Amino acid sequence: MLRPLQRRKLRRRLAPYLLSLPAAALVILFLAGLVSGLVQSFGYIPAFGLREWTLKYYRAVFADGALAASVRLSLWISAASTVLSAVLGTVLCAALVRMQGRNGAALQIVRVPIQVPHTVAALFTLSIFSQSGLLSRILERAGALAAQGGFPNLISGPSGGGILLAYVWKEAPFVAYFVLALMQSVSRRLDEAAATLGASPVRTFFSVTLPLSAPAILRASLIIFAFSFGAYELPFLLGATSPKALPVQAYIEYINPDLKHRPYAMALNGVILLLTLALAAAFFAVTERTAKKLGGGHEA
């Protein structure tokens, strides 16, 4: 058998592989579902009698005029909510950093939207901002509106206002939380140095803190973009009847009683996957370039 030293060396070599097995198992499960969905999108579902590999479902998806509107809506919702959340989140983070040590209560409040599920966030938005919601009734009581119908339709308009509102409420605190640790460390190290060189706090923030925190902000933005692009609950609960966001459209096709329609739904999912991967790759390229510019690898 091995001597104690050799055993220890072997264990150290094997440890990373063994420790990564649980994560690998989860990733394999996820990939299995993904691959199964992709296989179905190419028309191969023997249980329903579909045995030929074909691109016709993808062609049908692209030929459908409604798809373009759905893609545009999904892109608009994701892009707008990501940009707004990133900006607001960064501002929020800067405020928290300035509070330095007295921000315990503020942190707890900021944490609340992150913990609240998206469905509940949709309920909040509906209860407060819908035409028969709290805000409408308060304004009506105060005499500012003619009747309950006088309140404008903020929620289910075609521009997705309600969806944006709910997403920003949830994602801005997430960005703030994600970037907080990095921004605090940057601030701690470099704020004083910048001040001694004559920079005002605002100048310090825009020239020093923000550029150095940028990798973390961009990574948080990628996470919330990818999530909002493929998420179902908010566009379903708060969206207009037409156009529907991509995931909502995919689900409607999925529950079509004709089981042979299934590959069409899977093709829509394939489109969502493709777009998300392309955007993630683009993001990655941008962040790599930013990181290289700042002298390599500031990890979040």
Added chain:
Amino acid sequence: MKKKYAFRVLAMLASAVMLMGLVTGCGSPASSATSASAFSVSSESSDFDPSADWDSIVKAARGTTVNFYGWGGDEDRNEYLGTTVAKALKDQYDITLNVVGMDIDQILSQLSGEKQAGTQTGTIDMIWINGENFRSARENGLLFGPFAQYLPSYQKGVDPADTENQTDFGYPIDGYEAPYGKAQMVLIDDSARTPETPASAQELLAFAQKYPGRVTYPAPPDFTGSAFVRNIVYELCGYQQFQTMEADKETLRAAVEPAMEYLRQLNPYLWNQGKTFPSTSGEVENMFLDGELVLNMSYSPYTVSTGIAKGTYPATARTFLLDNGTIGNTNYIAIACDAPNKAGAMVVINYILSAEGQLSQYQALRTIPVLSGKLLSQEEKDAFGAVELGEGVLTQEELLSKRLPEMPSALVPLLEQIWLEEVVGK
């Protein structure tokens, strides 16, 4: 650096191998299916004969568990099945009823997945099903049967001449499902707020013009919204032509054009000017109860009486129909082709279909019974008549006298798409 590189290569190789295994696994389900069936023991349920002597079926079912899968979104129904029905089955037949709430698309997916894997005995015994889903399940061979005609309750109380017992949304039943309950589309409004009851398409248009922004309907493919659009189509285009129409989108589009034109005319007076619609019937009901809308619609004709009893509906709410009739359908129970307990499933369905079962369902949930009045005994008829319906609702006779058949199931998704293209925001 070398260690990192080796780890990365090993990880990539491992995932590539596992992915390859998955893809080839997906790629040869035929071989895996045959190997599965070669190894699986053919249980007695695959040799089950539904036409066997009824007493032997009851004996085989004694002491077993039956799994009943169906939509679980109705709390009252879940409670009724879990307490009243389960207790009666336990007392009379020593059967344990296990009610599982699952959406029909998931049920059908599970069954087709089990079929692909070549499973002989799955987990689903009974399925609450109707319409397009029944057609889909039959076309994919997911159901067991024929069995309905062998049930004593069916032979005793169900009228075989009734079209709703011969076809389901126009598709022949052939004994593959047994009737469970009847539903009918009704309109609801509050007499304290709106003295009118619009009973035709023209009256509805005038109603919407009188109360602009306070009338709407759930967007198809919601079940109730879809039924409302079909009702309008029947109002303006007649219903007979659709019973035998072929499932071609352009033929249908031409046939329903008058109804789509009417709905476009209606749009400017609807909630949000018809640019967007509530996505579920639940939302429409909430808005009606909140006072935002003045009209509600439902597939359960006794929603108002149960609502008033619970205190959610105002006491002045009332139910009404269109003069030309509203759509009614029957929903059914079917048995899965790989059900582990077919004998138990037949006994449970037989109970639900019996006069006792239908009466308790009528009392608890106000579901219209499926048994034919002609075939009931006098005391059974009296028992049904004695059930207090509550306020603000119509009697069975009134409902059944203004009842129209459903459109063939293949046309329904086409109509929903046509509505989306022709009406929303126009």
